[in-house]
Amino acid sequence: MMISNREKSVLKLLSERLHSFLTIHDIAQTLGISSRTVHREMKGVEQTLNDFHLTLSRVPKLGLRIEGSPEDIDAFVQSLNEQHTIDLSDEERKVIILYNLIQSRDPVKLYSLANEIGSSTHTLNKIIEQLEDDLVTYELSIERKRGEGLILEGDEANKRQLLAKIMLEKLDSDSVYSVVEDHFVYHTLNEKHLQGIVDIDRLFNVERLLMDELGTLPYTLTEASYLTLTIHIVLAIERIKQDGHVEIEPDILNELMPTDEFLVSERLTSVLSNIYDLTFNHSEIAFITMHLRGARRRHESTYDNSEIHEQHVNALIDYVENQGFEFKDTEALFKGLNLHLEPAINRLEANIETYNPLTEMIETYDKDLFKAVSTGLKIVFSEYHFPKSEVAYIALHFGGMLKEKHRRSLHVLVVCSSGIGTSRILSNRLKQHFSEITQTTEVSVSHLKSIDLSNYDGMISTVAVDTKYPHITVNPLLPESDAENVKYFLNLQPGIVNERYNTVSEQPLSYKDYDHTVSFIEDSLSLIQNMVIEEKKVTQLERYLAQTLSKHQVIEDEGPFIERLNQRIALQGFALTDYPIAIPHLSDELIKKPQLIITQLTKPLTLKTVDQQAQQVNWLVSMFIPKNSEQGQLMSEVSSLITEHLDDIDQLLNDRVLIENTLKSFFLNKLKQKLMKTE
CATH class of the missing domain: 3.40.50 (Rossmann fold)
Known part of the structure; x- marks a missing residue:
C-alpha cells in the first residue's frame, strides 16, 4: 500500500488508541491540522483499513476507533510501522512523468504512469495539462497514440533542458541539497523517487570531478551553478547510455571549440568516459560547454568585458534610474551587472533558461523595479529575449543597491x-x-x-x-x-x-493579579532551582525522559507521556541539523510543573533532526512545561542561549552557572514587567 504522511499519522494515532475512542477534534489537535483536513483524510483511512479486513467504528459523541480481529490488527500495525509514505507534490510528479517519457522510446501506457506517481488517470491527465506551457517553451509536445499511450516528441537537447529545469525546481523547493563548503549534502525523504531519476552516487561523483576541473578557469561559479551543471552532466550520462545524443550545429561547435570552457569539458568528459564506459562526441562536449559558459559566477573575475558591453551596462543603469529609482553605489552595481550579464548572454545564445526560485516573489514584491529592468533590457539589449527568470536575477542586482526610503520594524x-x-x-x-x-x-x-x-x-x-x-x-x-x-x-x-509597538504605558499591579504573579514567581524559582544536569548513558530517549520526569514528580503516568512524546517526534524530530545536540520539548496537560534537563551522553545517541534525518547527538537539552504555562518563555531563553553557542556547545553546557544566570536575569526582567504591568 502507498499512503501519505498525513494519512499514516492519523492511522498511527488510531492504532495507538485501540481500546478508546478519538474524536476528529482530538486528531486535529494532536497533528496540528484542522478538523476539515482530518475529515478529508477519512476516506483514505477507511480504504486502507478495509485492505486489512478492519473497519472504522464511528460512535456519536465518543469518536472513532479501529475494529477487527486481534490477528488482523497485529498485521495492520506491523505493516504500518514498516510502511514508507509517499507525499508527492505536482512538481515531483511532473519530474517522474517526464523522466519516464524521456526514458522510453515507445509510448507509455496511462495506467502505468498513474501508478508510478501514485494517482488516478484523471489526476495524471490534469498534471499533463499543467506541463503543456513548459513543453511549448522547450519546443516539445506529448502525443497521445490511441491504444498505445503517451510519447514525448522533440529534440534531445530540449528534453534534457526541461527535465533538468523541473528537477531543479523540485530540488530547491524541497531543500534536497544544502551546500556545505561548496559541496552538496543530500537529505531528502523522497529518496526512492529521486534515485529513480538520477543516481545519487553518480551525482556526487560528477560534482567532485567537476570541481577538480573548474580550477583552471579564470572565474569561480556559484553553488547553484555547480548543482545545475552537475544535474545536466548526470542527465547526459543517462541519455548517452540509452543512445540519446544531442546535435549541435557545426558553426556553433566551431565557435565553442577554441574556448577555455571547451577544454575543461573535454578533460572532464574524458575522465567520465573511462569511469562510465561511454563516449562523449563533440556535440555532447559542446553541450556541456554551453552550460558552463552560461553558468552564474561569483564576485571575483579576471577577464575583461568589451567596451561596447560596458556601454550597454551603463545604458541599462541609466534607464532604470530615469524610471525614478535611486541607488546607493552605482559603481558596485555596475561591477555586479557587468559580471552577471556575460554568462547571462551566453545562456541566451545557447537557448539555456536558468532556474530562479525567487522569480515569482521578486516580480510580485518589486513590481515596478521588475518592470523597469525588463523594459530596459528590451531597449538596451534589443537583440536578445530575456525570460522572467533572467530578469529576476538582474532585478536582484538593482534591488540590492536601492537607497532605503525607510526602515521597517x-x-x-x-x-x-x-x-x-x-x-x-x-x-x-x-x-x-x-x-x-x-x-x-x-x-x-x-x-x-x-x-x-x-x-x-x-x-x-x-x-x-x-x-x-x-x-x-x-x-x-x-x-x-x-x-x-x-x-x-x-x-x-x-x-x-x-x-502599539512604540508606545509604553505603565499601570500599577492590581490586587486581583496577586495570585497569578505569585504563582509565576514560584514556578520560575522552582524551574531554576530544580534544573537537572547529569551525565548518563541513554539508549532510548522516550523511556529515559519518562523515568526522569516521573522521578521528579513532573508527570504521574509514564505510559501516556511516552505516547504523547512519540506523537510529537512523528511530526518533527528534536536534533539540530549538523550539530551534536537535540532539544526534546513538550507543552502538555500531562506535565504538572516546568522541568529543564541537561544531559551529557556518555555514548552518542542517534535521533531524528527537524527534517526527519538520522543524526548522532552528544547532548540533550530537554524542556517540559504544563499546557499554557508562562514558563514557556523562560524555557525559550535556554533555546536562545543554545542558538548563540552552537559552535561551542560543549563549553556552554558544561557551565551550569552561565545557564542559571541567564534564566535568573530573564526571570527578574519578566517579574519587573509584571509588577509594573507594562503594556
Missing part, C-alpha cells in the same frame, strides 16, 4: 509544534539575519486558531501549518536559501509596524 509570528524550543531558535536566527525584525512571538500550531493574525507582519513556521493566512515554512536553523526566501516573503507583507 516588523513583528513576526514564529510557529513550531509546541511553541518552545525550535521556534525560539528560529526567532533568534531571524533577528540575527534581519534588523527589521524587532519583535517575535512564538506559538504552537494548536494555538494558531485563537490568535489574531492581523496583529503580525508575517508568519514563519518550522512545520507545515494548515491555514490560508500568508506564511512560509523554513528550517529553524535558517540556512542561506531559507533566509533569502524569508527576505522576499516579509517584503510581501503590509509591514509598517503599529504604534
Whole structure:
C-alpha cells in the first residue's frame, strides 16, 4: 500500500488508541491540522483499513476507533510501522512523468504512469495539462497514440533542458541539497523517487570531478551553478547510455571549440568516459560547454568585458534610474551587472533558461523595479529575449543597491509544534539575519486558531501549518536559501509596524493579579532551582525522559507521556541539523510543573533532526512545561542561549552557572514587567 504522511499519522494515532475512542477534534489537535483536513483524510483511512479486513467504528459523541480481529490488527500495525509514505507534490510528479517519457522510446501506457506517481488517470491527465506551457517553451509536445499511450516528441537537447529545469525546481523547493563548503549534502525523504531519476552516487561523483576541473578557469561559479551543471552532466550520462545524443550545429561547435570552457569539458568528459564506459562526441562536449559558459559566477573575475558591453551596462543603469529609482553605489552595481550579464548572454545564445526560485516573489514584491529592468533590457539589449527568470536575477542586482526610503520594524509570528524550543531558535536566527525584525512571538500550531493574525507582519513556521493566512515554512536553523526566501516573503507583507509597538504605558499591579504573579514567581524559582544536569548513558530517549520526569514528580503516568512524546517526534524530530545536540520539548496537560534537563551522553545517541534525518547527538537539552504555562518563555531563553553557542556547545553546557544566570536575569526582567504591568 502507498499512503501519505498525513494519512499514516492519523492511522498511527488510531492504532495507538485501540481500546478508546478519538474524536476528529482530538486528531486535529494532536497533528496540528484542522478538523476539515482530518475529515478529508477519512476516506483514505477507511480504504486502507478495509485492505486489512478492519473497519472504522464511528460512535456519536465518543469518536472513532479501529475494529477487527486481534490477528488482523497485529498485521495492520506491523505493516504500518514498516510502511514508507509517499507525499508527492505536482512538481515531483511532473519530474517522474517526464523522466519516464524521456526514458522510453515507445509510448507509455496511462495506467502505468498513474501508478508510478501514485494517482488516478484523471489526476495524471490534469498534471499533463499543467506541463503543456513548459513543453511549448522547450519546443516539445506529448502525443497521445490511441491504444498505445503517451510519447514525448522533440529534440534531445530540449528534453534534457526541461527535465533538468523541473528537477531543479523540485530540488530547491524541497531543500534536497544544502551546500556545505561548496559541496552538496543530500537529505531528502523522497529518496526512492529521486534515485529513480538520477543516481545519487553518480551525482556526487560528477560534482567532485567537476570541481577538480573548474580550477583552471579564470572565474569561480556559484553553488547553484555547480548543482545545475552537475544535474545536466548526470542527465547526459543517462541519455548517452540509452543512445540519446544531442546535435549541435557545426558553426556553433566551431565557435565553442577554441574556448577555455571547451577544454575543461573535454578533460572532464574524458575522465567520465573511462569511469562510465561511454563516449562523449563533440556535440555532447559542446553541450556541456554551453552550460558552463552560461553558468552564474561569483564576485571575483579576471577577464575583461568589451567596451561596447560596458556601454550597454551603463545604458541599462541609466534607464532604470530615469524610471525614478535611486541607488546607493552605482559603481558596485555596475561591477555586479557587468559580471552577471556575460554568462547571462551566453545562456541566451545557447537557448539555456536558468532556474530562479525567487522569480515569482521578486516580480510580485518589486513590481515596478521588475518592470523597469525588463523594459530596459528590451531597449538596451534589443537583440536578445530575456525570460522572467533572467530578469529576476538582474532585478536582484538593482534591488540590492536601492537607497532605503525607510526602515521597517516588523513583528513576526514564529510557529513550531509546541511553541518552545525550535521556534525560539528560529526567532533568534531571524533577528540575527534581519534588523527589521524587532519583535517575535512564538506559538504552537494548536494555538494558531485563537490568535489574531492581523496583529503580525508575517508568519514563519518550522512545520507545515494548515491555514490560508500568508506564511512560509523554513528550517529553524535558517540556512542561506531559507533566509533569502524569508527576505522576499516579509517584503510581501503590509509591514509598517503599529504604534502599539512604540508606545509604553505603565499601570500599577492590581490586587486581583496577586495570585497569578505569585504563582509565576514560584514556578520560575522552582524551574531554576530544580534544573537537572547529569551525565548518563541513554539508549532510548522516550523511556529515559519518562523515568526522569516521573522521578521528579513532573508527570504521574509514564505510559501516556511516552505516547504523547512519540506523537510529537512523528511530526518533527528534536536534533539540530549538523550539530551534536537535540532539544526534546513538550507543552502538555500531562506535565504538572516546568522541568529543564541537561544531559551529557556518555555514548552518542542517534535521533531524528527537524527534517526527519538520522543524526548522532552528544547532548540533550530537554524542556517540559504544563499546557499554557508562562514558563514557556523562560524555557525559550535556554533555546536562545543554545542558538548563540552552537559552535561551542560543549563549553556552554558544561557551565551550569552561565545557564542559571541567564534564566535568573530573564526571570527578574519578566517579574519587573509584571509588577509594573507594562503594556
